[in-house]
Amino acid sequence: MGIVSVRRPRIAREEIFGPMLCVIPYDDEEEEAIAIANDRPYGLQAYVDSADVAHARRVAEQLDCGRVTINGAPHAPLAPFGGFKQSGIGREYGRYGLEAHLEVRAILG
Numbered sequence: 728m729g730i731v732s733v734r735r736p737r738i739a740r741e742e743i744f745g746p747m748l749c750v751i752p753y754d755d756e757e758e759e760a761i762a763i764a765n766d767r768p769y770g771l772q773a774y775v776d777s778a779d780v781a782h783a784r785r786v787a788e789q790l791d792c793g794r795v796t797i798n799g800a801p802h803a804p805l806a807p808f809g810g811f812k813q814s815g816i817g818r819e820y821g822r823y824g825l826e827a828h829l830e831v832r833a834i835l836g
Contacts, residue, residue: 735763742769742814765791770811
């Protein structure tokens with residue numbers, strides 16, 4: 728079954744800053760739900776809620792975004808924060824955030 732564009736309203740494809748929940752029904756998780764979640768030019772953060780944490784991790788690994796929170800995990804200030812696609816490629820916090828402020832030099836010979 729192909730994905731029907733009517734099921735992906737404009738609000739679900741845009742990057743909204745603020746509390747928002749957009750619920751879109753799907754028939755098949757692997758083929759349709761992941762495709763719906765990744766069908767946007769942005770990828771800052773996603774949220775996965777599941778009673779099966781191993782399953783939630785498998786879903787999270789397929790999402791094209793910089794950070795995925797599973798079951799309301801607390802903020803981790805040392806974990807890198809940043810987006811994919813048009814949400815940006817830079818990172819803040821942790822090792823990756825620190826490396827953004829460093830200048831790498833190679834001296835040869």
